[in-house]
Amino acid sequence: MELEFNEFGQVVGHNSDKFVSIAGAIVREYVPVVIKNWPSVDDSKKIELWNFIQQRFNVNDCHQKMAFQCMGTYWRTFKSRLRRDIKRQVPSAVNRKRAIALLRPKNITSEEAWEKFVEDTLSTDFQEKSSKFSKMRSSQKLLHTMGRKGYSRMAHDLKRKNPNITGLRTTVWTHGHLRKDGNPINEAVAETLMKIKDYAESISDTPVENSIRDDAVARILGPKRRGRVRGLGLGVTPSKIDGNTQSSEKVRDLENKLQTQSVRMEALEEKVEALLKLSQNQNKNVEDMSSRAFTP
Incomplete structure (x- = not known):
């Protein structure tokens, strides 16, 4: 599938919604949430993810960083939602252990790793951090209405x-x-x-x-x-904005120079055309005078 990118390398326009859906599904399926954070994901795993993206979309290597930024965001969101679902099972489920086990993603093959993830999610330290961020989110009043867009x-x-x-x-x-x-x-x-x-x-x-x-x-x-x-x-980032602004200014400057050059070329062409006409008229006058001079 073809993708369209804006001046900052972001996916926009036609098929951008498909990119979001497919990239999110790929990273959820192939990157276990038991990994500590996105930077800790092995480079070999990221290359594997990139290969999947290349199989589905017409992208170049210059788009790789953007794709990883997006997939990292989608993975963190999925991980956060899974932790939230685990916490919800604690007070409500009769068979809490079974309910939590049903939430385990298929790409987590180690029982020990899953139990460690659940234990960390339900730990006092994590609960305190989670509560702190929840209060921060609840205090935010300037809510957007864009959804996934x-x-x-x-x-x-x-x-x-x-x-x-x-x-x-x-x-x-x-x-x-x-x-x-x-x-x-x-x-x-x-x-x-x-x-x-x-x-x-x-x-x-x-x-x-x-x-x-x-x-x-x-x-x-x-x-x-x-x-x-x-x-x-x-x-x-601010540096991207500055770079794009400088590039735009250079393009405008170049366009202005080309416009000025074009105007000069047009003026020169008009002068050349006028000189040619003048030369032709002079030659015609000479021919007329010569013709009259040799007329008996």
């Missing part, structure tokens, strides 16, 4: 509808926090969107409108943690 695919759709769109990140973030009926998902989002809208209007048609450091999203929400960019999707 994500910012990158939404940005692609918006640019496809309006190729000349400005303030893209602000527009994407706004759309990503509205319900299908166009209303904000909650009061906190409504208040934030109003502030973003007011600031966006104040910088409309200015250079900072498209700046990740000074646009409306940056000014109202503040910077995200180091190395991340809010509202543009997985894998986008």
Whole structure:
């Protein structure tokens, strides 16, 4: 299957939903959750995953890093959901051991490894960490409404509808926090969107409108943690933005130079054409004079 990539190497457009589904299924099937974390997955296993992706999609080696970033995210999400399901069995199931055993993925062949994973999930230390992160998530009020689509695919759709769109990140973030009926998902989002809208209007048609450091999203929400960019999707970093901006500026500069060169060439061609016409007229006049001179 063919895939489309944006300027940051993210999968967008046609078949992007199939990539998400297939990559998620592959990583769930072939990478056991008993592995400590994604960086601990063997390189040989990752190459195996990459081969599966290549068998299903038309991708090049330059897309490998992006694919691993996506699969790492899908794997961590699956692992988190499995831990949550294990914890839910503790107070409710009569036969807790059997209920937990039924949750065991088929790629975990070691009984000992599975029991260790369950024990770690139900340990006091892990429960405390889990509770801490749960409180942090519950305190988040700016909830998005994108589901699996994500910012990158939404940005692609918006640019496809309006190729000349400005303030893209602000527009994407706004759309990503509205319900299908166009209303904000909650009061906190409504208040934030109003502030973003007011600031966006104040910088409309200015250079900072498209700046990740000074646009409306940056000014109202503040910077995200180091190395991340809010509202543009997985894998986008400030350095990528800067590199893309510099590349775009170089392209625009080159286009301007080519345009200037083209105008000069057209002017030169007009001069040459005028000189040729002048030369032809002069030759014709000479011929006419010569003809009259030899007429009896």
